[in-house]
Amino acid sequence: MAPLPASAVSAFLDRPDLRFVADEARLRIDSGSPLPFRVLSAREILISEALAGNLSRGQGVWRVRHALELAALLADEGADGGTVSPASTQGLRACFAAARTAALFRAFDGAEGEGKQREPDWPIVLAGPHAPSAATLAKIWPLLRGLLPSPLIHGEELVPEAFEDLAAWLERSWALIGPSETLMAAGGDARLQLDPRTGLNHYGCSHRPRPWAATFASSTASSVSERGFAAAEDARLTLQRALLRDRGQTVLADMARQVRTTLAHYYGLPDGDHVILAPSGTDCELAALAIAEMNPDALPVTNILIAPNETGRGVPLAAAGRHFADDTARLAHVPAGEAIKGFGRPGCAEVEDIPLRAPDGSEIAAAVLATRCAQQVERAIEAGRHVLLHQLDLSKTGLLAPTEDVLQRFALQFGRQCDIVVDACQARLVPQRVSGWVRAGRAVMVTGSKFFTGPPFCGALLLPDTWRKRLDDGALPIGLRAYAGRSEWPTCTASACLSDVVNHxxxxxxxxxxxxxxxxxxxxxxxxxxxxxxxxTAVTEAIAEREDVLLLEAPVPDRPQIPDAWDDMVTILSFLVRAPGDDGAASFVPLGLAEARCLYRWLNADLRPVFTRDEPERQSAVAGLLCHIGQPVAVPSGALDGRLAGALRISAGARLVSGEPSHAALGTDVRLAQEISDARTVLEKISLIRRHWQRIARYDPLPTYAPATDAALVSRSVSQQNGEN
Known part of the structure; x- marks a missing residue:
């Protein structure tokens, strides 16, 4: 049996979403086989000549994904290293779990290149939202059975009861079976769901690695990294094997406990019981409010936010204990804006905010902000209310307020009447600084999805001892069941009302x-x-060289010194883009917010199809590079007659520092030079879009997971020529 041709191997091993799944699997060609593949063992898979030919054309990859998953799930975890019999309960489950994973992958990847053969309909059934019936499973079984190791194909026929048991197992396991890119998109809200037109979510990113894109979007959200995907894939496979033994929720609870413990260790906290996990920073706001309402004097809460327009859109609603979207991590439909059941004890939470910028866009002086904060805290306390005061570190454009010395003064002045929570969701901080805040009695909101460049929607609230102790005597609002599970919270009395189902x-x-x-x-x-x-430094210089962008000055974060700390650096570079048609005179008229949002989308799109074959832009690496940067932030602008400008952002994230594993051979100097070159290309693409604004606006290209294929470019050229004729 011949090995696969190199072109077939590269069709999937060169892909970052399959490289880690394939691991050490050995694939060989099985001449004359009518089946697309057959699994011999956990490490050896036979591929038909027909499938190998499709793979060489970059097609039919979902079949290989099926083979790899089936081999992994049939592998015996015992000492003998054998395989699980498909006639056993566990083996039958493995066959259908692998098939569902392949079916979901197929829905992501497309089912092209299957030749003229009629597609079996089982992938459509197994990719559906509901587990199939026992009768349907019995019909699918003969289509899957031939893919198994040959000594196991000719066993006894399965009795109907086996399919009844299988259907019941699939019903309770259905949502937990699938590839990493599917499972990671669960347990957030609608913003995590992929747009089928683009292959990307609301944030313009993917739960599959996207190494061909220039990514400087850590101030908003990033596509999962190669390193992160590999770690998630290991955890996912552990979960899939646990599901075969009906231990899925037990293993997930252990994983949740380990995540909380690891976060506690990273930030120097006593243990994982000082960590609450939440899908987002906005969900963290709900947790902070719930604990503030357990204040020792049982007073109603006044929640003071700093520049909510530079944090998250739903934060003001969450700060009042209200549903901040139409759905939650656990419910598909909730009444946005309505009070969440159980919040507002013993009186409704009221929300106040303090802006960071004046109407002309300039930053308000720190002393003025400190005075306003003190006045609002004092008024609330005099009115018989408990205060939850936020520190913002950092805003979307890199601002920090109130300063450290102000918060230290407030802690002495207001004592137990004022809780302080640091909104550090950008997480542009050394761990020692965060642990110091927690020791000082402040709660801290962090995420793994901003500076750290993890997938969007992973947040945490770090608890000081005073907050943690409240959880042993208080009770959480019953409405939090729609947002959180018990495994995501410390072991405590307060979380008794939460669900036992873990947010996988x-x-x-x-x-x-x-x-x-x-x-x-x-x-x-x-x-x-x-x-x-x-x-x-290099990117700041590149922005300064260009006349069509204007850097927004951001103050250096005012922090007490820590040896070798890097978090006093400005790592978010916010800039305005000159509006098309502005003549470049002394005045600078920026893009409005709506136009900046268009530019943001077009940067993340392959623009080559906009141009004809004869135009140089068609061959341009600039037009074809997918550029993902920070979403536009609304900032006041005196040049727009009261309209808001949109500030775009190029941000430095953790991945820029540590690099991807696949880049290790480049060396740090070469890798950073490439990152700087990519950032310069982002600026060049902005200039290209400005030059062709009206034309691109008519086409309005969508962002895409990957660049356009040669076939798509040819198709676009033909359609353009036909339109001209």
């Missing part, structure tokens, strides 16, 4: 993020600072 998507996303956090931790702090400085 959240755990896998945090697993991916923790892989990036550990990689960053392995880089010495002084080296981290040097790498960040090299990139940020």
């Amino acid at each position: 998507g959240l755990i896998l996303r945090w697993t991916a993020a923790l892989a990036e956090m550990e990689a960053l931790k392995a880089v010495p702090p002084a080296e981290t600072r040097w790498r960040l400085a090299r990139f940020l």
Whole structure:
């Protein structure tokens, strides 16, 4: 039996979403086989000549994904290293679990290249939202049976009761079976769901690695890294094997406990019982409010936010104990804006906010902000209310307020009447600083999905001892069941009302993020600072060289010194883009917010199909590069007659420091030079879009997971020519 041709192997091993799944699998051609593949063992798979030919054309990859999953699940975890009999309960489950994973992968990847053969309909059934009936499973079984190791194909026929048992198992396991890119998208809200037109979610990123894109979007969200995907894939496979033994929730609860323990260790906290996991920073806001309402004097809460327009859209609603979207991590439909049941004890939470910018966009002085904060805290306390005061570190454009000395003064002045929570969801901080805040009695919100470049929607609230102790005597609002599970909270009396079902998507996303956090931790702090400085200095200079972008000055974060710390650096470079048609005179008229959002989308799209074959832009690496940067932030602008401008952002994240494993051979200097070159290309693409604004606006290209194929470019050219004719 011949080995696969190199072109077939590269069709999937060169893909980052399959490289880690394939591991050490050995694939060979099975001449004359009518079946697409057959699994011989956990390490050996036979591929038909027809499938090998399709793979050489980059097609039919989902079949290989099926083979790899089936081999992995049939592998015996025992000492003998054999295979699980498909006639056993566990073996039958493995066959259908592998098939469902392949079917979901097929839905992501497309079912092209299957030749003229009629597609079996089992992938459509197994990719559906509901587990099939026993009768349907019995019809599918003969289509899957031939893919198994030959000594196991000719066993006894399965009795109907076996399919009844299988259907019941699939019913309770259905949501937990699938590839990593599917499971990581669960347990958030609608913003995590992929747009079928683009293969990307609301944030313009993917739960599959996207190494061909220039990614500087850590101030918003990033596609999962190769390192993170590999870590999540390991955890997912552990979960799949546990499901075969009906131990899925037990293993997930252990994983949740391990994530909380690892986060506690990373930030120097006593244990995982000082960590609450949450799908997002906005969900963290709900947790913080719930604990603030357990204040020792049982007073109603006044929640003081800093610049909510520079944090998250739903934060003001969450800060009031209200549903902040139409869905949650656990419910498909909730009444957005309505009070969440159980919040507001013993009176409704009221929300106040303090802006960071004046109407003209300039930053408000720190002393003025401190005075306003003190006045609002004092008014609330005089009105008989408990205060939950936020510190913002950092805003979407890199601002920090109130300063450290102000918070220390407030702690002495207001004592137990004022809780302080640090919104550090950007997580652009050395761990020692965070642990110092927690020891000082402040809770801290962090995420693994901003600076650390983990997948979007993984947040955590770090608890000081005073907050943690409240959980042993208080009770959480019953409405939090729609947002959180018991395994995501410390072991305590307060969480008794929460569900026992673990948010598997959240755990896998945090697993991916923790892989990036550990990689960053392995880089010495002084080296981290040097790498960040090299990139940020070069990109700042590149922005200054261009007339069509204007850097927004951001103050250096005012922090007490820690030896070798890098978190006093400005790592978010926010800039305005000159509006098309502006003549480049002394005044600078920026893009409005709506136009900046268009530009943001077009940067993440392959623009080559916009141009004809005869135009140089068609061959341009600039037009074809997918550029993912930070979403536009609304900032006031005196040049727009009261309209808001949109500030785009190029941000330095942890992945820039530690690099991807596949880049290790490049060396740090070469790798950073490539990152700087990519950032310059982002700026060049902005200029290209400005030059062709009206034309691109008519076409309105969508972002895509991957660049356009040659066939797509040819198709676009033909359609353009036909339109011209």
